[in-house]
Amino acid sequence: MRVLFWALPAEGVSFLLGGRRMKKLIATIIAIFAFLIVAFTTETRQSTNQKKQVVGILQTMSHPALDQIHRGIIKGLEKEGYRNGKNITIDFQNAQGDQSNLKSMSDRFIQQDAALTIGIATPAVQSLANEAGDTPVIMGAVSDPLGTHLVKSLKRPGGKTTGVQDMQPVGAQLKLIQTIMPKLKNIGVIYTSSDDSSASEYREFRKLAEAQGINVKSYTVTSTNDIEQVAQTMAGKVEAVYVPTDNTVASGIATLLKATNAAKIPVFPAADTMVKPGGLATRAVSQFDMGVLTGRMAGQVLKGKNPATMPVQRVTEYETVVNLKAAKKLGITIPDSVIKASQKKGDIIK
Known part of the structure; x- marks a missing residue:
């Protein structure tokens, strides 16, 4: 390694080596640069870790x-x-x-x-x-x-x-069904047999409905391919249909509604998102x-x-959602109390 030397006038050497102010200035600049480099590196690492x-x-x-x-x-x-x-x-x-x-x-x-x-x-x-x-x-x-x-x-x-x-407020949903159909005696429930959550809601609904003197008939499916046949069988034996929070039935809701609408039978879903495509009404958590x-x-x-x-949490407030378009198609009059409830907190589909 070669080191190069060059000569400076004596006055220049004196200035560079003897100037304390210059040394302090250079030291300060170096310190600032070092701080900025460390800060930038730290911030970059933190940013990278967050993105990962x-x-x-x-x-x-x-x-x-x-x-x-x-x-x-x-x-x-x-x-x-x-x-x-x-x-x-x-x-x-x-x-x-x-x-x-x-x-x-x-x-x-x-x-x-x-x-x-x-x-x-x-x-x-x-x-x-x-x-x-x-x-x-x-x-x-x-x-x-x-x-x-x-x-x-x-x-x-x-x-x-x-x-x-x-x-989902299954008790409130049953009360809504009874308010719209006070003479209801037979209701069908369609759900997926392998869906633990759906089966749990079905059992709760059945217990509450039978305590009110309503006969509950259960119909199970294993996939969306079963819905059409099961819906046609069910439509001739019940006055209304209740659908728990069921992923398979929700995916095939159009197929279910085709059969129930043809038989003039209302569908009361547990989830609010199944009312918009043709379900009649629900009281549900968003x-x-x-x-x-x-x-x-x-x-x-x-x-x-x-x-x-961390305790398991749940949403406690529910909304009333009514499909007036479906009600008209089925020839069903929605009581004013239900309309007012949906206006207060919920939605009316026209």
Whole structure:
């Protein structure tokens, strides 16, 4: 290594070596530059680490109710300060009702070392919870988290899973049906036999209805392919139909309504999103609001809260939604009390 020297006038050497003020100025500039470099490096690392935080969202299948929950989750995360592409990366996967997809998509999140995962509907949550490891799992609207063994206790879940319980006001829904159809004696319930949450709501509805002297006839399906035949069979034997929060039936609601409308039989769904396409009326908890609450809980876990000690939460306020267009088609008059309730808090579809 060669070192080059050059000569300076004596006055210049004296200036460079003897100027204390100049030395202090240079030292100050160097210190400032060092501070800025360290600060920039730290900020860049923090930013990179935040962007590496993956939030995996797994949706069981596509239909309006679950899509509303998904939109609510994004809103809830934003309310907690987390935005996709800014400080988190959201990986959204839709299994489209395929069990094998649920498994492979759940594996995907673990391979990405996701900070947490969110399941929309019971099958998605179960798939995420079955993954090995301690990656937090947030339930997006599960009707029966205890019965499905997702948590040990609603107040203290005790594991890696917590979230939002989908508690539809089944008693209020039955009362609404009786208000619109006071002479009702026979009602059919269509639900998916393998859907734990749907089956749980069916059992609750049956118990309440039979206590009111109403005969309940159950009809089960295993996929959307069964709905048309089951609906045609059911239509000739009941005066009305109740649909629990059921993903399969929700996906095939148009097929169900085609059969019931032909027989002039009203359908009372548990979810508000099934009223718009032709269901007659419901009193239900907003799917979007449940999503927002789910997103907020996910945000709190990202901030350091332990899911094992976070109580399962639920939306307690419900809305009355009425489809006057469907009522006219069926020749049913909606009582003023129901109209007023929907005007106060809810929606009227005309």
